[in-house]
């Protein structure tokens with residue numbers, strides 16, 4: 093049977109342990125590997141001909157991807173986890189105690205258990221490739237680094253820097269790894285192995301070419317005394333609570349584990365890791381986060397993007413500027429950026445330039461690379477160059493007549509094979525492409541604002557859109573680093589449709605006398621990235637009102653938006669973008685809710701805190717009814733895609749696993765009972781829709797709408 097580990101050499105005393113998992117693109121540490129590692133360490137401890145050992149990967153782009161996720165997903169017994177964790181900890185301890193220096197030679201992605209193995213090595217040497225990542229992402233899966241990561245990292249790079257990585261599940265590039273003292277040396281990727289050998293030889297001769305680690309260089313005094321450490325821990329604890337609202341148990345537990353390791357010594361640290369990890373791995377939060385990770389992973393896989401040679405973007409506004417920048421940055425193709433006047437073009441170019449400068453500041457790219465990318469952007473006031481583009485993304489004013497005219501115009505200029513994509517947020521793709529020469533090449537590419545930060549793109553399929561066009565756009569989204577979800581053309585597509593039902597209910601709660609502050613605070617505590625009233629301000633009240641009109645026309649009484657929303661718009665309260673909405677703003681910062689709003693709307697909110705359970709059910713269950721309808725209508729292919737879209741598009745709390753998954757986990761029958769109760773007490777709009785009743789009868793969303801086999805058009 094082929095094995096994953098082999099020992100090469102030694103050559104002049106220097107041996108190499110190569111990790112190269114057979115039949116896999118990445119190296120993963122699972123039960124089998126652990127068995128092999130135990131045998132390898134037995135041998136490495138016995139050998140007398142080895143004076144230095146390099147740990148290397150046989151994969152060109154992957155060092156070690158971490159622990160086997162399937163195992164984490166399956167496990168339900170804490171005792172089983174604890175035993176497995178203790179076993180690996182023991183092996184890493186033996187690795188650390190080998191009687192000669194060890195060198196982790198990292199040429200590709202190094203995550204989780206891979207980083208922990210590296211940490212147990214005497215030296216960490218890294219290829220200086222900007223895209224390479226080293227980190228401990230465990231927290232993102234609701235667990236903690238349990239193979240020595242929580243215990244060894246603070247000793248290597250200092251407490252504050254270690255907490256910064258561990259608690260946020262961060263990964264860093266080689267430059268940052270070196271700067272914080274995680275890596276001992278950065279080496280040119282072209283001659284990496286040669287440099288590793290040189291380094292190793294010098295270290296074996298007792299002259300390691302390191303100037304001394306950055307460990308604790310900053311703040312070392314603070315961290316060395318117990319009081320100083322207490323300050324660092326207290327600050328980190330406060331930060332965790334502020335950013336997670338206490339909804340994620342893993343970072344708090346990790347904090348405790350790191351503390352135990354520093355206070356009680358290494359053995360105590362490792363024992364605390366094993367206990368912490370065993371309890372977290374079986375928690376509902378971890379299962380949900382692993383589920384979400386799987387969803388995102390599924391969306392990232394698929395056919396590669398077809399070659400895109402030249403692109404164009406129409407409209408250099410908020411969205412167009414961002415989309416053009418993204419195309420230049422990630423697809424590396426020339427992009428024509430067209431607008432009607434020089435001013436918006438200049439603004440769009442300045443916006444793109446600023447995004448590239450940010451990347452340079454973060455050392456994601458170099459300054460010459462940024463200039464090269466920036467040169468790909470060609471601002472224009474006419475259609476010059478459009479005759480040779482493969483793709484046009486339209487992001488002009490949201491008016492059907494204007495878009496229709498532009499699409500008809502474009503069809504006469506671009507090649508017959510070009511794809512015409514619209515970034516419309518509310519108009520029908522079929523209607524936009526009505527007068528295009530090739531309506532089958534018209535598709536929606538609905539980015540969210542801001543383009544550089546929001547991961548979701550709804551790929552909107554019209555009744556005439558060709559399958560290969562959908563596939564190309566899905567692949568392009570992936571190449572742009574976005575998460576595509578295919579949805580059917582229709583009012584609000586998927587995300588805005590669901591969101592509007594929740595937003596309407598939030599406004600109704602305000603009408604009933606719940607205060608803006610209480611409502612927002614309640615939903616933030618529930619796990620949403622911002623409360624529904626803040627969100628309405630962010631979206632813009634004009635935009636929200638426009639979408640409400642469109643959905644109101646489509647769904648009639650089913651969607652009940654309080655009429656006074658229009659009054660807010662008439663009063664010039666368009667939200668954050670104008671510095672006036674439900675909230676007050678100063679210098680671009682949101683302050684507190686504006687009491688004048690209550691007067692304007694004739695509302696008088698009470699002081700009492702609303703029941704959080706009642707509020708959350710009132711805001712979430714309207715989305716469930718609509719989700720069931722969207723699935724039944726084929727707006728989205730399956731429950732997994734729906735959950736992914738809501739997490740990536742609205743920040744639906746990942747620890748709840750997604751909208752459908754949350755309902756399934758709560759118990760679909762009990763959710764139904766609550767909806768019936770709300771229908772009796774609050775209003776008939778909460779009555780379970782037939783589509784939802786069908787979901788209940790099937791035993792849940794995932795049972796009724798499992799992964800669609802062909803992940804094609806979604807329609």
Ligand code: NAI
Nearest residue numbers: 407408409410411431432436487488489490515516517541
């Ligand atoms: P914006 O008003 O910032 O920019 C639109 C730009 O298009 C302006 O610079 C305008 O001069 C230009 N323009 C108008 N007609 C044109 C034409 N015929 N040819 C070339 N340029 C033309 O608008 P924004 O916010 O960027 O929205 C653009 C599109 O993206 C709309 O369809 C909107 O619904 C959609 N969208 C907007 C989101 C947002 O949050 N702002 C989110 C998702 C989609």
